[in-house]
Amino acid sequence: MFSKILVAYDGSDLAKKALQMAMKLSQENPDLGVEIVHVYQIPTVAIGEGVYTPSAQAAMNYLENAQKVLAEAEELVAGTIKNFNVTLKEGNIARNLLDHANETGCDFILIGSRGLSGIKEYFLGSVSHNVVQKSNVPVLIVK
Numbered sequence: 001m002f003s004k005i006l007v008a009y010d011g012s013d014l015a016k017k018a019l020q021m022a023m024k025l026s027q028e029n030p031d032l033g034v035e036i037v038h039v040y041q042i043p044t045v046a047i048g049e050g051v052y053t054p055s056a057q058a059a060m061n062y063l064e065n066a067q068k069v070l071a072e073a074e075e076l077v078a079g080t081i082k083n084f085n086v087t088l089k090e091g092n093i094a095r096n097l098l099d100h101a102n103e104t105g106c107d108f109i110l111i112g113s114r115g116l117s118g119i120k121e122y123f124l125g126s127v128s129h130n131v132v133q134k135s136n137v138p139v140l141i142v143k
Contacts, residue, residue: 004033006106008097008131011038011069014112018142019076022110026081034084035104036073039096040066066090094130101137109139 007022009015019036026032042062045052054062066088074086085104089096101109111128132139 001029002032002108004035004104004106005108005110006035006037006097006101006104007073008093008109008111008127009036009038009069009073010112011072012112012114014114014142016076018110018112018140019073021140021142023077023080026083030082032081032083033106034077034081035100035106036070036077036084036086037089037097037100038066038070038073038087039089039091039093040069041091041093063090093127094134097127097131098134101135107137109135109137110142111139112142 002025005022005025007015007018009019022034022036026034040062042054042059044054053059070086070088077084087100089100097109097111100106109131111131113128114126128139128141132141
């Protein structure tokens with residue numbers, strides 16, 4: 001069926017559910033490769049003609065929190081998934097997930113839905129929606 005899947009993991013309940021699905025798939029196919037990817041963004045704010053970026057300390061806090069999220073994922077799958085890799089990336093979430101899937105040869109993507117309301121999704125966009133629209137491989141959105 002699939003040889004390598006990417007699981008987008010952000011620590012949310014839906015991401016944990018996606019990870020559980022990956023664990024089940026791995027039990028059915030022990031040779032399945034699983035790429036667990038957490039992408040974090042350091043927010044920037046446009047004020048007038050300038051752009052505000054957080055301090056170096058704030059950026060370090062974002063990185064430390066992201067590392068904790070990924071460590072949690074690693075703990076959840078240890079002993080369950082034989083062939084897995086965890087990766088931390090910073091920047092545009094959808095783009096990083098798609099690039100990682102392409103670079104590592106993933107043939108399936110599991111991603112949780114954030115559940116944005118229609119108006120919020122229209123204005124803010126949805127990571128899962130962007131991944132589905134731009135992916136070259138099948139995507140399963142977990143709700």
